Amino acid sequence: MATTYTYSAFGINISSEIKIPEFIPSSGDIQVTVSYGEVPKKLDEKIINGFRFQISADEFIIRYKPWAAFYVCNGNKIIIQPEKDADENDIKTFLISSVIVMLLHQRGLLPLHASGIKVDNKAVLFAANAGVGKSTIALDLNRKYGYPLIADDVTVVSAINNLPVVYSSFPSAKLWQDSIEMLGLLNKDLPFIRKDVFKYRFDNRPAFFSGILEPLLIFVIENGDKENIEIQEIKGVDKFNVLRQHIFRAKMINEIYAVEHFKILTQLLKSVSCFKILKHNNSNTLNELSVTIQDTIKQW
Amino acid sequence: MKKNIVWLASYPKSGNTWCRVFLANYLSKSDEPVNINHLNIGAIFSSRQIIEDNTGFDISELTADECDELRSFAFEKWAENYDENAFVKTHDAFVTLPSGENMFPVRKTKAAVYFIRNPLDVAVSFANHLGTDPEKAAEKMCENKFCLAASKKKYNQQIRQRLLSWSGHVQSWTTQNNFPVLVVRYENILENSEREFQSILQFLNIPYNSENFIKALKYSNFENMKKAEQETGFKEKSPACKTFFKVGKSGYYKNILSENLIQKIINEHFACMKKYHYLSNSGELII
Numbered sequence: 408m409a410t411t412y413t414y415s416a417f418g419i420n421i422s423s424e425i426k427i428p429e430f431i432p433s434s435g436d437i438q439v440t441v442s443y444g445e446v447p448k449k450l451d452e453k454i455i456n457g458f459r460f461q462i463s464a465d466e467f468i469i470r471y472k473p474w475a476a477f478y479v480c481n482g483n484k485i486i487i488q489p490e491k492d493a494d495e496n497d498i499k500t501f502l503i504s505s506v507i508v509m510l511l512h513q514r515g516l517l518p519l520h521a522s523g524i525k526v527d528n529k530a531v532l533f534a535a536n537a538g539v540g541k542s543t544i545a546l547d548l549n550r551k552y553g554y555p556l557i558a559d560d561v562t563v564v565s566a567i568n569n570l571p572v573v574y575s576s577f578p579s580a581k582l583w584q585d586s587i588e589m590l591g592l593l594n595k596d597l598p599f600i601r602k603d604v605f606k607y608r609f610d611n612r613p614a615f616f617s618g619i620l621e622p623l624l625i626f627v628i629e630n631g632d633k634e635n636i637e638i639q640e641i642k643g644v645d646k647f648n649v650l651r652q653h654i655f656r657a658k659m660i661n662e663i664y665a666v667e668h669f670k671i672l673t674q675l676l677k678s679v680s681c682f683k684i685l686k687h688n689n690s691n692t693l694n695e696l697s698v699t700i701q702d703t704i705k706q707w
Numbered sequence: 708m709k710k711n712i713v714w715l716a717s718y719p720k721s722g723n724t725w726c727r728v729f730l731a732n733y734l735s736k737s738d739e740p741v742n743i744n745h746l747n748i749g750a751i752f753s754s755r756q757i758i759e760d761n762t763g764f765d766i767s768e769l770t771a772d773e774c775d776e777l778r779s780f781a782f783e784k785w786a787e788n789y790d791e792n793a794f795v796k797t798h799d800a801f802v803t804l805p806s807g808e809n810m811f812p813v814r815k816t817k818a819a820v821y822f823i824r825n826p827l828d829v830a831v832s833f834a835n836h837l838g839t840d841p842e843k844a845a846e847k848m849c850e851n852k853f854c855l856a857a858s859k860k861k862y863n864q865q866i867r868q869r870l871l872s873w874s875g876h877v878q879s880w881t882t883q884n885n886f887p888v889l890v891v892r893y894e895n896i897l898e899n900s901e902r903e904f905q906s907i908l909q910f911l912n913i914p915y916n917s918e919n920f921i922k923a924l925k926y927s928n929f930e931n932m933k934k935a936e937q938e939t940g941f942k943e944k945s946p947a948c949k950t951f952f953k954v955g956k957s958g959y960y961k962n963i964l965s966e967n968l969i970q971k972i973i974n975e976h977f978a979c980m981k982k983y984h985y986l987s988n989s990g991e992l993i994i
Contacts, residue, residue, distance in 0.1 A: 458762040458780040472776075505765055537755075537767055538862030581767075585861040603770040605859035632940070659763025 417563045418574030429579035446476040446488040467509040477506045482513035508655050512664050517671040518655040521562040524554035525616045529623035530573035534653040543586040547697045555616035571675040573622050578615035582607050622679045631685025641681040713792045714819035718876045720832035721824035722893040733923035740926040743935045744942045749794030753865040771867040783812040800871040801879035813885040821880045824893035825985045826873045827960035838947025848873040849975045874979040894957045929955045958994045
């Protein structure tokens with residue numbers, strides 16, 4: 408029988424045949440299994456037939472050539488079929504990002520493209536497109552003000568008894584070299600997320616909070632073209648529209664999970680305030696951004 | 708199958724943007740000049756966003772070679788949004804994937820317009836673009852493995868583009884047989900933009916409308932583009948340089964490049980320069 412490891416991430420207990428050191432070990436009741444096996448060649452009732460992937464409401468197949476194929480079904484099972492000589496680190500990298508996010512969608516959760524911190528037992532999220540600096544701002548606020556980290560790239564929101572909740576993800580961040588320099592971290596011992604992909608894997612376990620939180624604030628960060636940082640509260644229907652754009656892999660899944668997402672987003676937006684921040688790209692942005700966010704948090 | 712992709716291809720600093728500004732204004736229904744920061748004329752082949760939006764992949768987890776594998780699919784799908792010409796700007800050389808498969812979506816390609824400019828002037832302008840000196844720019848123009856957006860340090864909105872050397876770039880586009888290519892010399896646009904832009908419209912079977920044409924010609928005039936950049940900035944400008952539209956003249960290299968550097972560039976690109984009339988049959992500089 409294959410060795411299995413048990414972990415907790417995104418509020419789910421996972422049993423895995425592949426070692427995932429980035430996740431937190433757990434001994435709770437298993438809700439999801441990750442195993443090696445045979446991936447179906449194709450889905451019978453696919454709704455989306457994309458580039459090397461297929462999606463139906465309960466199934467997902469993706470092929471990362473030449474590494475592995477992944478099959479995700481019913482929100483509780485992931486099967487990995489590695490190619491010959493596949494690198495396990497590559498397989499794991501795909502597993503803990505795009506692949507597991509499809510499982511989260513299948514479970515009726517709302518995975519947002521956001522990092523997050525814990526402020527007075529509540530969650531503050533930073534939603535942004537890739538490259539804007541979600542990971543960097545969360546880490547900077549942790550280092551400057553001591554807020555524990557709850558997520559780096561994907562933050563999961565759900566609703567319990569019609570109240571929104573945020574689940575922590577796992578204690579690992581992916582950082583570009585310039586973020587490492589801005590944060591004053593040393594990169595000499597940090598591994599790349601994959602061979603020939605020049606983004607570092609940064610373990611932030613000591614600063615991480617694992618658990619469930621009530622959401623407090625969401626900052627949507629975008630690159631602006633002004634000299635100063637601009638911040639404004641988003642209200643009404645704009646709030647819904649802006650956040651919808653930050654559903655993780657929204658383009659990949661199209662509207663398949665729209666009903667589930669709508670329900671959770673509606674609950675979430677009743678409870679949180681939302682701010683849009685337009686940042687500039689000057690060298691002092693990070694400090695200015697952290698101060699702006701800290702001021703807003705303190706006023707709230 | 709609809710073949711509607713039109714490549715606006717060039718080595719950097721060779722007139723590609725000029726033509727895009729012209730086309731954006733020509734195809735615009737407005738009487739006002741099109742904002743140079745919102746040209747709304749298709750896409751760029753290295754756009755990370757278009758690749759991610761049309762494949763669903765997070766390409767920050769992929770190697771540059773793996774990203775290249777997604778491009779053909781992504782742009783075929785993107786082009787489905789257009790009934791007629793889906794213009795795609797590219798500085799990539801016309802290369803294949805390491806597997807030998809097409810990197811470019813050739814089966815949905817209608818045609819390409821390839822802009823070529825005297826490499827001696829390109830060296831001067833490219834140096835400004837890269838924020839370096841002409842010697843270094845000329846060295847890059849001789850490197851067969853030269854790539855744009857290959858930084859390993861930070862996130863980039865564009866993915867890596869393989870340019871090859873300047874000659875390699877020209878040959879890759881002008882000798883392929885997958886689709887028709889119109890070669891347009893930058894110097895010819897400078898000399899007679901009306902004639903050259905008309906030939907582009909004709910080549911692409913875009914109906915001619917004299918009112919639109921006159922308007923577009925005026926708004927894409929070099930001095931007007933330069934003025935627009937001064938007023939609003941230009942988002943396509945490299946962060947390494949101060950202005951995108953700088954001199955725009957032909958033969959300006961004579962004020963900047965040393966004799967040695969001129970000779971070095973000629974030696975490296977002799978055949979190609981001769982073929983495109985930057986050198987005479989006897990090897991004398993024409994411009």
